[in-house]
Amino acid sequence: MIRLTNVHKWFKDLHVLNGVNLNVHQGEVVVVCGPSGSGKSTLIRTINQLETISEGEIWVDGKNVTDPKTDLNALRAEVGFVFQHFNLYPHLSVLDNITLSPIRVKKMGKAAAEQLAVELLDRVGLAHKKDAFPAQLSGGQQQRVAIARGLAMQPKVMLFDEPTSALDPEMIGEVLQVMRDLAKSGMTMMCVTHEMGFAREVADYVVFVDQGQVVEQAKPEEFFSNPQHERAKQFLRQLRSH
């Protein structure tokens, strides 16, 4: 479903991605973790080309993302993205946040889009908030709406960039629950997150990134109980001490 081969990325002199190879198959859930500044966000953003790459190839659903002939907008319509800071549209109601792209990009009818939105809101437990505005919601609720907004495009893949790290601790659970349900429903997912419980429960494998390289790739139980590389061990020690 997603394949990265030898991906490099420079920001001026900074070598942010250094030969990344990665494969995510249909229905798999992959958790990406690593120290701050290691390139996780850059990595996940290259998959839907919010970030261009300097070298290498990225394939999503059989299409070469980095080929200039590929229709980027059509591709992005099939790849959901959930941001650390939600990025809901503040001037639109919850319902309009969700229906905007199905209506404008997929040319779905308004009634159908609204019905879909209500179903999705129900799925993330926020059906009663459909007429609220983002600023009237808690962080956890906003992130659940953001997930519903991504799902409204009926994507083949969902990408998450630290979806819970901007949340107060008591709201992390509700968002992870939505993501867990999504994973169990068979969605292909790639999540940058440091939530070890989540990774243990639903991840098919964990990818550890450091200094722009995939240092280790293992099943969650192996990675957490018996990391192979010194940098991974150090990272896990630090994570646990928090």
Place this chain on the structure above:
Amino acid sequence: MNYNWDWNIFFKSTGIGDEIYLDWFISGLGWTIALALAAWAIALVIGGLLGVMRTLPNKWLSGLATAYVELFRNVPLLVQLFIWYFVVPDYLPEQTQVWFKQELNPMVSAYISVTLCLGLFTAARVCEQVRTGIQALPKGQANAAMAVGFTLPQVYRHVLLPQAFRVVIPPLTSEFLNVFKNSSVASLIGLMELLAQAKQTAEFSANIFEAFTLATLIYFTLNMSIMKFMGWVEKRVRIPGLMVEGGK
């Protein structure tokens, strides 16, 4: 000082036809409003477009808009007015030139010159406000919109502009007020707008203070009405749940 206050002056005959001085003020106010509204319409359309252009990734488009702003902001308004009124018409095609200089009512040709001048001058200022409004939005907004497959025009149309519009209402209000104030330069090329009529009343009647007091009151009332109106607009489009200040 022995000044003879006479507030009835406005109802007295000017000695020209059966006009009273108040008629002059009304006609002047009419020109001032017609001028300011037309110039503002030009400024909003062109300034809005330029403001968006300045935020585009395309270097040519944003460079063009930047050049415009530099040019129109750095040449004094009066100089621009004289260029539009005295210089530009000489470069019109033969026929248009004759029409503009001889056949057209001089008041109308002055009106056209000032409207263009003030509209294009203010466009540069509107451009900067719109650009600032767009750039003040969090980067994540454009990212979120692009991530669902919106084209660049859709990103602007559905996500950036509706938000920027709300942010720029207060600064645009003060630009609109400036248009009214600046419209008084029209008196320098003979357009009988409000200030020119006040001057003329003062000269004809010798009631200088009354004439300028009335003019001041009218400008003041205009300003207050605009502020009230824009305040109402701002309230109407306010986003529920967000703080009033700055819109975000």
